[in-house]
Amino acid sequence: MTASEPTIAEPTIAEPNATEPTIAEPTVAEPTGTEGFGTLDGLISELAAGEKRWARTGLSERIALLSAVRRSVAAQAEDWARTAALIKGLSPDSPLVGEEWISGPYPMLTAAATLAESLSRIGRGRSPVAGARFGTAPGGRVTVQVLPHTPYEAVLLHGFRAEVWMPPGVSADTVRSRAGLAELHPRQTQGVGLVLGAGNITSIPPLDVLYELVAHNRVVLLKLNPVLERMLPVYRAALAPLIEHGVLRIVTGDGRVGGYLAHHPGIAHVHITGSAATHDVVVFGAGAEGAERKAAATPLLSKPITSELGGVSPIIVMPGTWSRRDLRYQAEHVATQRLHNGGYNCIAGQVVVLSGDWSQKDAFLAELRAAVRRAPARPAWYPGSDGRVEDAVAAYPGAERLGRGRVLIRVGAGDDPEAIRSTETFAPVLGVIELPGRGAAFLDAAVETVNRDFLGTLGANVIADPRTLRALGTGFRTALARLRYGTIAVNTWTGLGFLTAAAPWGAYPGHTLNDVQSGIGIVHNALLIDSPERTVVSGPFRPFPRSVLHGEFALFPKPPWFVTARSAAMTGRLLTGFAARPSWLRMPRVFASAFRA
Template sequence: MLECRAMALDQTVPTSPARSSRDVVDRALTELHAHRTEWARLPVLEKRALLEQIKDRAARLAPEWVEVATRIKRLPTGSPIAGEEWMSGPWALIAGIVGLSRTLERIARGRDPLEGARLHRAADGRVIVDVFPSSPFEQVLLSGYSASVWMQPGVDEREVRRSAGSFHRHVRDPIGSLALVLGAGNITSIAPLDVLYEMIAEGRVVVLKMSPVNEALGPVLERVMAPLVERGFLRFVYGGADVGEMLTRHRLVEKIHVTGSAATHDAIVFGTGDEGRARKQRREPLTQIPVTSELGGVGPVIVVPGVWSEADMRFQAEHVATQKLHNAGFNCVAAQVLVLHREWPLRERFLAILRDTIAQLPKRAAYYPGADARQRDAVEKHARSELLGGQDVPYTRIVDLDPDDRSAPAYRSEFFGATWAETSISAPDVQSFLARAVTFANERLMGTLGAQILVHPATQRAHRAAIERAITDLRYGTIAVNAWSGVGFLLANASWGAFPGHTLEDIQSGRGVVHNAMLLERTEKTVVRGPFAPFPRSLLLGERHTSPKPPWFVTHRRSDRVGALLTQFEAAPSWRKLPAIFAAALSG
């Protein structure tokens, strides 16, 4: 575990670009509109070549990218926490480009976009596509991890293969269109990854409005994405809600994608204030163009009872702490509600270890606007809470919530910060607990972006059918077994987004998917599976992998070093680079 120590905080936030005027916005959209058909009809290999140029630029500019991001988030100088910015920034973008580039090459050569992927069926008949690992390097670097994309009911294997990459394989002489991407302010790879998905999967040119929270990174991203900017296929704009409204109502914008909150989504679709609420109630959106979104939610961590050792509990406490406090808790897929079995003999011991683990973490700045108000509101609206440290906003634990309380704000509102809640469900056995926990998650908690299940390998072997039933029944876009669902964000071939079916009036965690480098159509969920224990202790539990403590853990002592090495490896893989990565990872 990281020692609790004082570290110097870099309070020098970089300067943001100037607000984009109406003339700048109009000119950007006019230029994009003029190039929309050129981009849509550009040969696949030319698009792939542009992606490869962006990949190389991202690798070259990665140190500057990370340096700006750490200053925006006021991270301590020299802290291993900077590894988060490497892995969720340039590494994630480069990995996404590698996946998309591989798919485009297959399409250009007339090959199956799903070449090498195994297709099989779930117990209920749904088609599953195994998307990770997809190369020997992936198998070695993330040993013990796997990911599968589950298709929606009614989709058969033939349709899966036929529809993959449909824009490039089946659309003839496209006119093209112009999409607005409203970038996220928290994770720095979200905006460029969303841009690339609109451009590659849908064939659209894009105007990207950076979030005011991280718009200081915009000039670096403009240099990373310069091959698309120089050809007139991408434009960046800057500003607050007024610029956003200017863009969302502009006559040349034909599609909107937003990463943010449900309130932001509703303002775009229905407007603000009493009039906006009335429009929403009447189901009369202001905009008639397609709107896709990724909006976060209340993420559960279902802890399956079992015989855990002290080492198991310490490791999983670090795991849960990561799921909550990665990026200081400002993740759409951050865990928010810990769901335990009330009769589990180790419940109180595990919660005590988790509490101590979080209390000993280094202090972090609550850089995202509104965190203090959200934390105070959570404390005021719940009877029992505990403050465990933190810098300007305390790490906050909401204790012993009633699972049957339909009015608990912790179940219905995303805290988006370092606040989480704990509840426990009574059940006579493991199977009953799992069934009740799944019902609780599906019916009590707002949102469907990500859910976690933590289960000891012995328990998993003894109750395999019940575990698989829980995975099948959970209505979440990403379900992670012995992993954080945020890992699914990092895996390029995995689809990322809410569980399908939300309406504009009840948007929950959003509509549509991104990432999805194999360009699958009609996806339902991604299922990520990881190891319960790190190597070599994993061998004692019957797990076959060589993964040490994951470098994205908030307790990893060399996360910054591992993140930098992984980024450079992803851009130019080589077996010779692996020893340094493993050495840094093992020293965490």
């Protein structure tokens, strides 16, 4: 935020035993029969009235509501992280609890702040992307830098950047004039939206709520995934300003509840985060009849649906000349992409694409095995995980069990790669396939392979040392332009794109109900950019201080989201506190903790 931008009220992080404010609690439906559905009908009627109230809610009041949400999220941050850790079976003193801070309250705080800033700019007749750095990408594309977005981010995430690539032919002036989406016409509301919440990352459901309200002008009925039902009191308190304003209701229940709501005449739009199979059940129905409807392209659902559905994310490792420390660090990087949150991420890296001609291939794989083995133990907390692991092993009898339920599948010349590249395992299963070539020839083959053969288009990762990137020159960005993925990460993980409030998040555009792949539409996107094509995030190949010693200007240590980061819990807590109350004086403690990773 520049000095000319308005000041947003700064919340504080509540200590574990702090007295929480009294909050009016909405009715939560847990239907066991048709009588429960009557409760749902009542909540939808309440939201219909809330839509009228939202239409009368001006930009200044919406900004105040977002600031209030920021304060209430900060007040609940401790309970939020603790409850999430309990759901996932993490010990309170485990460094892995840092994941629950960084992927829970932290992105909610940054999203609320950035959305409030965007609305403030619109209210003053400016574009949300006013002042952003514009550039170009191959194919006649305009780019918008979205990370760093504030001076604080430029220091806290030094060496990392993110840019939004627009579709070919869209001008910078068009981007500026259309940024704002529904907030350009705040009185034109879009009905009651249903959000079928994710069950893996705790920030996803409330982030989706914010996007429905602000970007689409829809009031929201949030139906929690049963896996995260214990988060209900936290969500209820954290989102209390929206509940009290009448624009949000939260319900729990099983699949019957979700099905009833999705097809309810009072629901104007459905957004789902989950699997393609769940999406198809909602859209076409279950069983053989649902399959017939899908084949005939005759959906049961007669209303718009957007979705974020995961996929098989590749990790393309470019061959180069790496030091032993490079091999170890990047092996931990790949292990993190697979094992973060236990492997239960829609954006988890699933298949490493290696050059069979890389002289250091075996050394890298040895370090990768070691990194997977030494990652902290955690329970297989997501339902069905063990069965999915066994299915993968059955498909590849030569799979290596690396302890703690983790599996490495090296697809050999006699193996069929189809199973690992076309099934999202949603479990700690990591595949490795090899392609011939070096340099540009290998990169071209890798891009063609993942575009053609891999399920989904949510995210792709590319790891390449600076010398290799220099040798590829402009051809590297040309290759990125050919990668059909919604988020592409270079020397970082696509998860950073998820965490960046101003970055759009979703599948590559163009999917349909009948071939949904990784979904339809985007979320997050706190600068409210209209119809982006993709996000490209990048980071340093080496952590500080080796980054600087090797000519990379990046002052970032081992990232706190690495599964091997020993200080991740404290860093996550401090980052969340910083997001609640940004201050240069609070920054040294964050760095001190991060450098102990």
